Amino acid sequence: MADHLPRAFGRAPSSAGLPIDAERSLVERAARGDQRAVGALYDHYVGPLYRFCLARVGNETDAEDLTEEIFLKVMRSVGGFEWRPLPVAEGGEERSPFRAWLFRIARNHVVSHYRRTSARPVAGEVPEWLQDDRRGPQEMAELVMTVEEVFAAVQDLPQAQREVILLRFGSGLSVAETAEALDKQQTNVKVLQHKGIKKLKEILVEARRTPTSGAAGGTTEGRDER
Amino acid sequence: MTDDAGRMHPGDTDGAENATVTDPVEIAQIMRLDDALQRQASGLVPDLDPREDPELATLLATALAMDDTFAAAADTHSFHSFRHRSRAAILHALEAEQPVPLRERIRVVVAAAAGLAALVIGVASFGGPALDTIRGNEGSQPGVTVAVPNLTERSSQEQLSRLSAAVQGIRESANTGQPLTSATLREFTETAVSFANAIEREPNSVSPDAVLQYQQSAQEVQAALASRQAEPGSEDAAAAAAHAAEDAMTVATRWLGGSVTDEPKAGDETPTATATATATATPTESPTATGTPTATPTVDPDETATPDAEPTGTATPSTTPSTTPSATPDGSDETDLE
Numbered sequence: 001m002a003d004h005l006p007r008a009f010g011r012a013p014s015s016a017g018l019p020i021d022a023e024r025s026l027v028e029r030a031a032r033g034d035q036r037a038v039g040a041l042y043d044h045y046v047g048p049l050y051r052f053c054l055a056r057v058g059n060e061t062d063a064e065d066l067t068e069e070i071f072l073k074v075m076r077s078v079g080g081f082e083w084r085p086l087p088v089a090e091g092g093e094e095r096s097p098f099r100a101w102l103f104r105i106a107r108n109h110v111v112s113h114y115r116r117t118s119a120r121p122v123a124g125e126v127p128e129w130l131q132d133d134r135r136g137p138q139e140m141a142e143l144v145m146t147v148e149e150v151f152a153a154v155q156d157l158p159q160a161q162r163e164v165i166l167l168r169f170g171s172g173l174s175v176a177e178t179a180e181a182l183d184k185q186q187t188n189v190k191v192l193q194h195k196g197i198k199k200l201k202e203i204l205v206e207a208r209r210t211p212t213s214g215a216a217g218g219t220t221e222g223r224d225e226r
Numbered sequence: 227m228t229d230d231a232g233r234m235h236p237g238d239t240d241g242a243e244n245a246t247v248t249d250p251v252e253i254a255q256i257m258r259l260d261d262a263l264q265r266q267a268s269g270l271v272p273d274l275d276p277r278e279d280p281e282l283a284t285l286l287a288t289a290l291a292m293d294d295t296f297a298a299a300a301d302t303h304s305f306h307s308f309r310h311r312s313r314a315a316i317l318h319a320l321e322a323e324q325p326v327p328l329r330e331r332i333r334v335v336v337a338a339a340a341g342l343a344a345l346v347i348g349v350a351s352f353g354g355p356a357l358d359t360i361r362g363n364e365g366s367q368p369g370v371t372v373a374v375p376n377l378t379e380r381s382s383q384e385q386l387s388r389l390s391a392a393v394q395g396i397r398e399s400a401n402t403g404q405p406l407t408s409a410t411l412r413e414f415t416e417t418a419v420s421f422a423n424a425i426e427r428e429p430n431s432v433s434p435d436a437v438l439q440y441q442q443s444a445q446e447v448q449a450a451l452a453s454r455q456a457e458p459g460s461e462d463a464a465a466a467a468a469h470a471a472e473d474a475m476t477v478a479t480r481w482l483g484g485s486v487t488d489e490p491k492a493g494d495e496t497p498t499a500t501a502t503a504t505a506t507a508t509p510t511e512s513p514t515a516t517g518t519p520t521a522t523p524t525v526d527p528d529e530t531a532t533p534d535a536e537p538t539g540t541a542t543p544s545t546t547p548s549t550t551p552s553a554t555p556d557g558s559d560e561t562d563l564e
Contacts, residue, residue, distance in 0.1 A: 035462030047300040194256040201288040
């Protein structure tokens with residue numbers, strides 16, 4: 001696994017590109033029905049939101065539907081959202097109450113989706129985007145295996161750990177924002193983050209050892225959500 | 227328990243399983259991992275030596291691999307296409323939900339009344355024959371079975387007709403120097419997004435001609451939007467239409483393989499000399515793969531550019547990609563349908 005590890009985070013910090021004041025202004029304008037502000041917020045959040053959904057449901061079509069539904073839901077409710085500045089977290093990080101609110105809605109919406117459809121992700125299914133032929137065969141083989149493993153492994157985490165891992169790494173939320181979204185203390189998020197990564201590493205190592213059990217490993221998504 | 231900054235102390239709980247974290251080593255590892263992740267996210271080098279702490283280094287590597295994996299999910303053609311489509315659809319949906327201004331309401335009521343009056347007059351004047359036509363003349367020809375057209379095809383044809391009507395409205399506004407109305411723009415956005423969805427979801431259900439027409443409509447709207455102002459209050463509708471047109475271009479170009487515009491039409495100059503490298507060899511997965519036909523198709527300007535020789539499929543790189551699909555008898559077979 002260490003052979004193809006990334007060297008750095010693939011994304012910028014959560015607040016990159018959208019200062020907290022600018023975000024607040026966009027949210028307030030969106031609440032007044034300003035379509036440009038809605039568009040700007042969409043542009044900023046569609047990626048993290050889609051990644052969050054994709055990691056939860058495991059297929060592109062459902063992830064796209066959920067992303068759209070969640071953003072519409074957020075925008076329909078944004079009029080009632082009150083921007084309450086959060087205390088500055090350690091390291092001087094500014095926290096976005098909107099971001100935490102949005103992902104709280106996203107999390108609840110995905111849980112409702114499972115309840116509504118009784119859907120379970122198909123373990124081992126390779127999403128269409130992995131079949132991107134721009135990558136070379138060698139790279140593809142490594143990537144497919146890695147994503148299959150990661151996806152299956154994340155599903156096998158206990159629910160609390162999985163939620164933290166998906167918000168932190170699937171959606172790029174900071175510890176503080178994750179804590180806000182999950183209504184937990186930052187300390188708890190850090191513990192769950194550590195435990196989750198540790199558990200993931202064990203699952204991934206085991207999957208490498210016995211390839212058939214990793215990617216096709218049972219999913220506990222539906223069970224946990226109920 | 228913990229301080230405000232989130233630092234841990236022995237005795238803190240993990241919040242998940244009500245297990246108490248008492249091991250100072252574990253607490254230190256939790257904090258160091260978090261610190262390393264924060265530094266990494268800030269673009270700094272984590273203060274971590276793999277030789278000194280291989281366990282922590284492995285955890286960090288696992289976290290970064292996971293992050294990279296998730297990040298790759300939103301960097302694909304499919305995602306970008308969805309993003310454009312979804313953006314336009316969301317803006318359109320939200321705009322449609324906004325309270326309609328009084329002026330707009332009056333306009334809608336007047337238009338609806340006029341439409342209803344026209345319908346009543348039409349039925350009164352041509353009621354019998356018109357209704358017979360609608361019914362498939364079943365009254366005059368008992369027993370005749372009316373063929374039901376392909377629903378998907380009819381649906382895409384209807385969408386195209388609506389799209390054409392919307393583009394016509396935009397064209398007229400542009401030609402007469404009138405500002406673009408939000409109703410026309412919304413109609414275009416809705417039909418363009420709808421057709422893009424049809425192409426994406428059921429790529430085999432649409433014909434190359436339809437996609438070409440779709441692409442041309444989008445081009446025309448882009449040009450109109452660039453040259454005309456939307457009427458006051460319709461700026462958002464114009465922005466949504468611009469996004470829809472942009473997405474339409476992306477979707478159509480990808481469906482058509484990105485090279486249909488190079489297709490020679492009857493009457494174009496005869497590509498006799500360069501046509502040797504034009505026919506795509508065999509239907510391959512990628513439209514950019516080229517082949518060399520064994521025979522040289524010569525094209526009569528008065529006829530369509532259809533080669534009568536069967537390509538052999540010898541895959542030699544083509545140096546004239548501009549004419550690659552020109553001699554393809556059926557573009558749909560050669561087109562990358564994703």
